[in-house]
Amino acid sequence: MVWKMVKGILIVLVLIFFLLPIYWIVATSFKQWPDIFAIPPKFVFRGTFVHYLTLFNIRPEEAAKFGQVGKSLFPPRFLNSVVIAGISTVLSVALGTFSAYAFSRFRVRGENDLLFFILSTRMLPPIVVGIPFFVVYRALGLIDTHIGLILLYMTFNLSFSVWLMKGFMDEIPREFEEAALIDGYTRFEAFFKVILPQALSGIAATAVFCLIAAWNEFFFALILTSEKARTAPPSIAAIQGTSGINWGQIAAGVTVFLLPVVVFTFFVRKYLARGLTFGVIKR
Amino acid sequence: MKSGAQLYRKEIEEYRMKLFFIGPTILVLIVMNVFPLIWSLGLSFTNYSSLVSRKISFVGFANYAKILSDPFIWKYFQITARLVVVAVGVEFLLGFGLALLLKERFRGWGLVTTLMLIPMMLSPVVVGLFWTFIMDANFGLLNFFLSFFGLRRVLWLTDPKIALYSIALVDIWMWTPFVMLISLTGLLAIPQSLYEAADIDMASFWFKFRRITLPLVSPLLILAVLFRVIDAFKMFDLVFIMTGGGPGDVTETISMSLYRLAFNKFKTGESCAMAYIILILIIALSNLLVRWIRRTRV
8 A cells, every 4th residue: 555655656756757848848938038037937927929929930020039030940941841751751661561571471582681781771870871971962962952861861761661560561461462362363462452451550650650760860950951951850959049049939849849749659659669679579 | 283384473473572672672771871881981091071172092091090099089989988878777777667666557557658758759859959958057947956955056068077967867868768668568578477376486576576577578678778778879969969069078979079070170081980980889789789689589
């Protein structure tokens, strides 16, 4: 009984530790300018949407009060994030699903070595591959282009997508396509009409993980983009005012940026252990 | 009975499918990963700078010699190692402890465990940003709590003795849930019958923990720690956003100094050499992980 109470209190404390920082930044995004820096910090305050309105240039005249010069760059860059993360996810999940199916069903020469070659590409530190990418992209004119970043994110999610999808494919019984083949389907038809529908929940989970990884990515976006193709993470980090850091607007940008990640995390909560270990853990 | 021609057709079809389905993936990885790595290996033997256009000349192993004999690089390796040991060590203890605490289900168990997992899904750069706000020496929430309990305020990110541990704290906040999740998966997979059998033998709590719990979860614990060590070793975003390597160079991790070499000093050739040295270390670490994955999978 006593243990149960202690346990309950511990769990509440742990929850506070993990959630308070997130609550705090969301709360800050709704605070009026002086309240943000109040000592002691204000847990109860009169809310305002002004930081969101200036972030999205709905009330640009307000922005000058916070030392912002010119228009907020957030909307186009947020859109860049959506486009780049979205397209790269579709590409890496498609390629990954095809490869995973072939690895799962056919005998492939050097299968294990190929799979571990694929995995090892994900282990490379971003900074180490970042330098050659910078040099090659500059030679090819791919710096600060959407296509450049899409190709890169597609590649870095590809290994993950192959490994995760292979686990899902292994779980679909072979009897499914054997029956289809007997019914006169070709191999390709059997894959597209029978296996793909069965793999749908696995594909959705894989897509969400790829989407979050591309969405959150900072380093490559920092070194390979500047204006046109710059995504949200380096832009939020660069919000500055002339009179100190504009924390209200940063908080608003962070909140808008985090919201989809939190929603998607709930969608894939059953697959989190699996997704974060490349499918090594199956539950 | 299938005729020979039919069998032959089936084989061709399978072969084509393998080619179409695996080929593009391998091609993408070779073009996008192997090719740039070979390019940079070449550059690592030159004095190339992506800023200055001058004639590129071959310098042999000079870049490697310079990096390996630079005392600062060794210092930065030590800083990185300290960060990794502190962060992953605490994540391991705290994460495993939390998993033991959450082993038995209660009302709202699913919601509590999912909420706890949110930090690790967030972008490190954004996390670093709002922790910078929380750790602000004057109006930050963290110092408010300290003063609330009558403690002196701490200069979380500007005190040279503390800055590195502040970054470790944020990493711990982000990644303890990961260790917890993996441990929890392991704990929940232990057959209850083992504990029941031990209870019949009147085994002590400690005995059950040492002889049943630990041996059965340890493969997954090791997996989690290996994942974390490799990731923490590469840590860049948090450091970049929170301290930029400072104050002075007390939080200059190896990724941070490589970034500076390549993109502030634009010593591209030298930075390629340094990247290769780091790469060899990472490959060694990853090999350990891959071996462990092979063992855990079967």
